[in-house]
Amino acid sequence: MSNIAGKSYAMNVISPIRSYTAWLNKFFFWISSKFPSTLKGLITLSIIHYAHWTIVGKNQFPRLHPDQPRETVKYAYMMFFSNFNGSWDQYVDSFTFAIPGGLDMFWKWNIRFPKSVPLTPFHKYIRYNQLETIHYYNATPLAASNDIKSAKAVSNALLDFQQHLSDTSDADFMKRYNALLRGLQHDLGDMYPTPIVSMAAYHVQRRQHGAADKRNKAPHIDEATTTSHGVYDYVE
Amino acid sequence: MSSNVSGNAYALTILSPIKNSYTHEEIAYADVVRECLQGWNMEKNSPMALVPNTYLCRYFVLDDVVNQSLPGAGALDTLSDLLPLVPDWLRRRALPAQDRLQSRYLVFASTFHGDLDTYLRGMWEAIGARIKEVWKYCYGFEQVDSADTFIAYMKRCQLQSALFFVGSNDDALDSQLKALYLKQEFAKFAIDNQGRDATTIRQHMQAFLQRVDPTNLTAPTWPAGKYRLTDEAAS
Numbered sequence: 109m110s111n112i113a114g115k116s117y118a119m120n121v122i123s124p125i126r127s128y129t130a131w132l133n134k135f136f137f138w139i140s141s142k143f144p145s146t147l148k149g150l151i152t153l154s155i156i157h158y159a160h161w162t163i164v165g166k167n168q169f170p171r172l173h174p175d176q177p178r179e180t181v182k183y184a185y186m187m188f189f190s191n192f193n194g195s196w197d198q199y200v201d202s203f204t205f206a207i208p209g210g211l212d213m214f215w216k217w218n219i220r221f222p223k224s225v226p227l228t229p230f231h232k233y234i235r236y237n238q239l240e241t242i243h244y245y246n247a248t249p250l251a252a253s254n255d256i257k258s259a260k261a262v263s264n265a266l267l268d269f270q271q272h273l274s275d276t277s278d279a280d281f282m283k284r285y286n287a288l289l290r291g292l293q294h295d296l297g298d299m300y301p302t303p304i305v306s307m308a309a310y311h312v313q314r315r316q317h318g319a320a321d322k323r324n325k326a327p328h329i330d331e332a333t334t335t336s337h338g339v340y341d342y343v344e
Numbered sequence: 345m346s347s348n349v350s351g352n353a354y355a356l357t358i359l360s361p362i363k364n365s366y367t368h369e370e371i372a373y374a375d376v377v378r379e380c381l382q383g384w385n386m387e388k389n390s391p392m393a394l395v396p397n398t399y400l401c402r403y404f405v406l407d408d409v410v411n412q413s414l415p416g417a418g419a420l421d422t423l424s425d426l427l428p429l430v431p432d433w434l435r436r437r438a439l440p441a442q443d444r445l446q447s448r449y450l451v452f453a454s455t456f457h458g459d460l461d462t463y464l465r466g467m468w469e470a471i472g473a474r475i476k477e478v479w480k481y482c483y484g485f486e487q488v489d490s491a492d493t494f495i496a497y498m499k500r501c502q503l504q505s506a507l508f509f510v511g512s513n514d515d516a517l518d519s520q521l522k523a524l525y526l527k528q529e530f531a532k533f534a535i536d537n538q539g540r541d542a543t544t545i546r547q548h549m550q551a552f553l554q555r556v557d558p559t560n561l562t563a564p565t566w567p568a569g570k571y572r573l574t575d576e577a578a579s
Binding site for chain 2: 137146162
């Protein structure tokens with residue numbers, strides 16, 4: 109199990125919804141996709157990399173072979189996949205405190221959805237309906253969503269700066285250089301691996317340092333050695 | 345009303361039914377798939393690091409749907425509180441129905457840059473053998489033997505997204521990785537050159553820009569899936 113890959117957490121939530129209200133949910137989603145201003149609240153949650161919702165109707169489960177038994181479920185199911193930075197609690201709580209109305213709108217028709225306020229029943233609902241990821245890959249495990257956005261600003265600024273590098277005096281250069289730093293002061297900052305351990309950490313430790321375990325020596329953690337799956341990489 | 349695309353980013357959701365069969369050791373195929381994916385966690389980096397333009401992706405096995413049993417606040421629930429006046433059949437009607445899936449499903453959800461066909465073709469060409477390791481236990485996969493048949497198979501397994509939210513950006517992955525490399529290097533440069541005179545900073549800046557080569561997306565840059573800050577490649 110590995111819900112964590114570097115700075116990102118993978119959340120999967122599946123919840124039943126009555127077929128005759130599933131279309132209403134789809135309609136709300138369609139409105140949101142056509143009018144992005146309705147997602148303003150989500151945008152303020154800058155910890156999200158990407159998230160998507162899928163609704164599979166009771167007759168829409170893929171059936172690829174005559175030998176495969178037909179599904180006989182009574183409900184449609186909504187699936188939610190999110191990639192975010194930070195802890196589970198931080199993420200779920202931020203929804204409750206930042207966009208409870210929007211959240212309730214998306215989950216309103218899901219069976220037994222308790223609403224996002226108060227917090228404890230909402231926590232229980234998400235925990236109960238969450239499915240664990242087995243393998244999670246992140247192309248940028250060292251970076252938070254805000255790092256990726258700020259990196260684009262740095263890259264664009266450097267490209268612009270480079271175009272006028274050779275045709276200025278030292279004084280003009282410093283003026284532009286200081287302006288460059290001022291303009292990027294919110295975007296600069298080192299990225300480091302986050303010390304988050306996944307369930308796989310124990311096994312990685314055993315695989316890589318079986319000999320160390322036999323000698324009953326406790327391995328130590330090297331700097332900057334989180335694997336792409338969010339586990340520590342131990343060194344002797 | 346599908347919404348798989350947002351700008352240049354694509355949200356893919358795949359549900360591949362796993363065969364209801366067992367190995368000679370009487371291990372369910374779904375558990376073999378799970379074990380195989382667990383094994384990927386133990387590798388130096390994910391096989392998905394080789395698949396072009398994958399931002400983030402996940403695999404898990406859907407054993408069954410989640411049934412709801414908590415008390416609700418609907419009209420029928422309220423009536424059922426008036427026990428013992430409410431008959432049993434009405435009380436049962438107040439509870440959600442219990443669903444059971446007939447098959448277990450391999451779920452693959454990926455967010456990537458570009459269009460679906462190009463992505464799936466790149467996936468097959470990069471890690472075709474690793475894909476077979478996992479998907480060979482699924483119904484219908486026996487007909488997959490090329491990029492084209494893989495694309496067709498995946499489209500049969502695809503669920504349409506109802507809403508796709510991009511909170512990061514939808515640039516090509518090599519652009520994102522180059523930008524992260526530049527951010528990290530320029531932050532160091534700014535710290536190292538604090539307090540120096542203009543002539544020195546100017547010289548250093550020229551050398552820096554020559555070294556980091558901002559317009560070259562291929563090198564120097566971060567590799568996909570990089571999890572160390574040392575120069576050693578992670579992938």
